Amino acid sequence: MDTNTQLLRFITAGSVDDGKSTLIGRLLHDSKSIFEDQFSAISKTSEKRGMAAVDLSLLTDGLQAEREQGITIDVAYRYFATPKRKFIIGDTPGHEQYTRNMVTAASSANLAIILIDARKGVLTQTKRHSYLASLLNVPHVVLAVNKMDMVDYSQARFEEIVSEYKAFAAQLDLHDVHCIPLSALNGDMVVDRGENLGWYKGPALLEFLEEVEIDHDVNTSDFRFPVQWVCRPQTNEHHDFRGFAGRIEAGEVSVGDEITILPSGRTTTVKEIVTYDGNLATAFAPQSVTITLNDEIDISRGDMFVKTSAHPPKVEKEFEATLCWLAEAPLDKNRKYLVKHTTRTAKCLFSRLDYRVDVNTLEQHAVEKLNMNDIARVAIKIQSPLVFDSYDIDRSTGSFIVIDEASNNTVAAGMIA
């Protein structure tokens, strides 16, 4: 048993017509991650619907409402494993009205697969998906040019699409783009290489997913530790124990390191890094640990431990961000909302709405109010200072959610920059 495998989270973006569900079905089927009872259930359904072959897309149909309508309505998570890696797929619908679902799934993904129909080439939705992947700073992107069987597996067609895509993607902040021709229907270049795409010398999709380097998807240099919970056992054995429990969001920390507690600005040194399995000399993101300190300082949930680094965090009561509005009720500029950022929640006001971005054309438009699925540039005032980074430095300390206090709903997602 080799448990030394890494976890990779990826999303798939594309519409039903691009064969997205078929691609996921193919990945699961050819990597032998589909069980007999699941396969027999979808075989029966395929037969009932009068289909000649088993429709692998049925594997990702989750809810009753979806089965009735034949569309995917929300984010669903799928799991599969190969001897090299464990995978979590965030399956998101491609319809325009569901920008929020893609934003949601992309927020925690290492990689985005953007699907293109080889017959249709780069479409508006391809641009939208790519923009959202860049906005959410998804570290790796795969452009999967599907339905190559419908264009006679033409290398020229593939290269035409790739060059069109690269011209568009140059406007975006995408870091690591790989293009793979494939046929999800026939299984070419998904798990197996197949017989039809001999001219393509790069890795098949699964091979790429297994090999892509993800160690640097988290920030490894700027130590950030938001205090989540204060551990005070108050038992005889641990009478004086006062530990600060949380997850290291970026960088690493060692016993003896000097740290600064923000927003107070007090400094002290690390006494112990406590875990259930014994104390550690060094800990790094994304480990969950409990830290004890050499000085008694008043510290509570919402404070952040940092070390001196190339990118010092900001401690401010006002910042600018790109916001994706997620709720049906539009943003009301006259109301106060709550911002939850790392482990701190505070009241906020939207002091400025600068512009709205058309996700299809990337054009900026004047904006008076924000509706569901809108993406906009805003300025936010916070009741008490937040300790934050720019989202491109650190996804976890550069992101926040907005909560409507009246409904308790999560109404927006924000990226600070």
Next chain:
Amino acid sequence: MKLVEKNMTKHTFTHLDALESESIHIMREVAAECKNPALLFSGGKDSIVMLRLAEKAFRPAKFPFPLVHIDTEHNFPEVIECRDKLASDLGERLIVRSLEDSIKRGSIVIKDESKPRNPYQSVTLLETIAEFGFDACLGGARRDEEKARAKERIFSFRDEFGQWDPKNQRPELWDTYNTRVNAGENIRVFPISNWTEMDIWEYIGRENLYIPPIYFAHEREVIRRGGNVIPVSHLVQPAPGEKVEVATVRFRTVGDMTCTAPVESTARTVDEIIAETATTRITERGATRMDDQTSDASMELRKKEGYF
């Protein structure tokens, strides 16, 4: 506290480490933000993993919540023994509420004693939530178990009737969780949402966790009924014409005795179970839960009624 020199590098941060850290983070969010949480603990393998994760999240302190078991009284005795042993070994508070209490109160009316009691569990759970005023219940459900669960959030909001509305879920971004509820409402929190059956077994092996012996291969009297292998118990007796046989079996899940089928297996250690899990061709629920085979949407319907 013992000092372990662990030279962990990024390269040894495995998928189990990643899942464990995520689960600890989720449990601590609940402890920090919810007023009156509880951890649902059944003595089954997933909830035993939850207990270890809670130890990792909160030790050297006590758990900031009690353990709660909703007992159908259709449980395997070995599982109940394990439940009581683990709660007492950990020195944590265990609250048990039984379906029998709801039956006595009249809030549950049982039509047939030999039928599964899972559909009624939600009634007693909701009554227990109301009795103690819990605003958050940590549960050991996993998204790989079932299609409806694949779409459920980690922090899953319930209205005052305990209902899940799949079309009206709060978006969940990064790992910034919205834990807010009004009085009378509550959230179910699933820290091991992203774990698979295989991850659970690998973790049980890695952590050397004590689990009920019926998870391992043993000899048991069973009857074969409609394609299922059913354990003979005081609740399930052979019908006229049915033959009792002794088979070598283990349980992949340990729910209601009347509807939890064992699988034929000779796996007597965790490593053997892992090897078997790696090659099995049937899902955990498909192989073992007769109540989920009734309809394609049975779990979704039960969740809407307030089941975990």
